[in-house]
Amino acid sequence: MAKEYTEELLIDFGSDGKKLLPVVTQDFTTKEVLILSFVNQEAFEETRRSGYATYWSRSRNELWKKGLTSGDLLRMEEIRINCEQNSLLYLVTPEGKGACHAKDESGMPFSSCYYRKITDSNKLEKI
Ligand SMILES: N=c1c2ncn([C@@H]3O[C@H](COP(=O)(O)OP(=O)(O)OP(=O)(O)O)[C@@H](O)[C@H]3O)c2ncn1[C@@H]1O[C@H](COP(=O)(O)O)[C@@H](O)[C@H]1O
Ligand SMILES: [Mg+2]
Numbered sequence: 130m131a132k133e134y135t136e137e138l139l140i141d142f143g144s145d146g147k148k149l150l151p152v153v154t155q156d157f158t159t160k161e162v163l164i165l166s167f168v169n170q171e172a173f174e175e176t177r178r179s180g181y182a183t184y185w186s187r188s189r190n191e192l193w194k195k196g197l198t199s200g201d202l203l204r205m206e207e208i209r210i211n212c213e214q215n216s217l218l219y220l221v222t223p224e225g226k227g228a229c230h231a232k233d234e235s236g237m238p239f240s241s242c243y244y245r246k247i248t249d250s251n252k253l254e255k256i
């Protein structure tokens with residue numbers, strides 16, 4: 130029988146809880162990478178409490194529950210942490226129309242923030 134393996138969570142948000150850790154948000158089913166953003170302790174705890182992806186907005190300097198204004202909420206399925214416990218992976222199921230605030234020609238938000246590729250001539254091309 131396989132031995133169960135658990136470890137302590139030793140995530141470090143600094144003594145004031147304000148240290149920002151990068152978090153990759155990925156679609157739980159398709160594994161598409163959706164967003165790269167940041168969390169502090171408050172955002173992390175709110176994510177766990179609410180079951181919805183919540184970040185810390187660096188530009189607005191406030192707690193940011195993704196989708197609160199757009200309706201594009203991201204339901205949390207699983208939270209993973211990297212080897213060094215200094216970055217996070219949110220596996221989510223999008224409940225709205227997309228994950229990005231940028232929209233395509235028909236007004237639909239892109240499912241991922243990474244909807245463009247950089248071409249050899251340094252242009253951006255929608256994929
Ligand atoms: N909705 C988004 C959004 N969705 C995905 N992303 C990605 O998330 C990253 C956020 O990381 P940043 O640290 O740059 O974000 P920020 O500067 O802290 O916060 P913003 O002011 O950009 O929200 C961006 O680089 C984008 O790739 C978004 N970044 C910003 N927003 C803004 O968030 C606001 C609320 O949108 P909803 O949460 O969907 O209601 C709107 O004003 C949007 O413009
Ligand atoms: Mg920004």
Ligand SMILES: [Zn+2]
Binds near residue numbers: 228229230242
């Ligand atoms: Zn985006």
